Amino acid sequence: MPESSTAHAAHPHRAGLRVIAVYEIIKTTCLVLIAAAAFHLDRTQNFEQLVHWLKHLPLTDSSGLRWRLVSALVDFGPSRFVAIGMVSLGYAVLFGIEGIGLLMGKYWAEWFTVIATSSLIPLELYEVLMHFGWLQLAALVGNIVIVIYLVRVAVQTREARKVLARTHSH
Template sequence: MRAIAIYKAAKSIGLLLVAAAAFRLDRAQNFEQLVHWLENLSLADSSELRWRLVDMLTAMGPQKFVAVGLVALAYAALFAVEGVGLWLRKRWAQWFTVIATGLLVPLEFYEVMHRFSGTRLAVLLLNIAVVVYLLRTVLGSRAAEHEAH
């Protein structure tokens, strides 16, 4: 349980950083500085990735980063609640994590099938492992309680 709680905390921290960056990029000046910096970055090996990122940012514009920041904050809050509940070994947190993580597995599977990457596959497999482990734990402890009564 503690390992899953730490995993959820790491995801929360990562999303808080994304939100902070997104809220800074909603200002046109910061946004233009980032695009300018990326355009002038001299990394030969990452040229294609860099230009795709510049194109994506330019297409989005600074206004959309507020929405990105709000979504990142919402997910950070969700993962933080899960993590704290799991750290405290609360049964509701186990069920909450099973449901929340389980609902995302089909979307993650779709992403892996349509835009494969090792990172996407690792996240999918880790989330499936979390769901299976928590289901076994919750159902096992529930059966033990039922036998005790």
């Protein structure tokens, strides 16, 4: 049965799905920006300019943090930024598909987002357990809530579609 725009307008979870879609699109935008920066830093000259700028940044209170960042960047090297850019773009495509599909009210997008988000939960759990941070914990809890919510919505949507199909066939 084709999805109609009237069914989308009457969808009781439309606002929740829009919030999740906007969240996915924000993640997509951030990842595209990270990829652009990473591809820019893969050039030795750009990388060396960033390191030079960080070394000469006039910050008195955070100089310890600055030197750790400079050291980490030097150890990391410019060549690894291509990999970061590629991974960032891959995730951007995934999150973009989720966000656009949800904004368009596509039923498949609900399950696509459930599968994609669920697949990342073990990695997020590992990160929280091994390198605790409030941001990682918030992301983990947020993604668990999104998965539970979308499963409930998708199951309700499926049931509603069955009822709607039965009423139209009579």
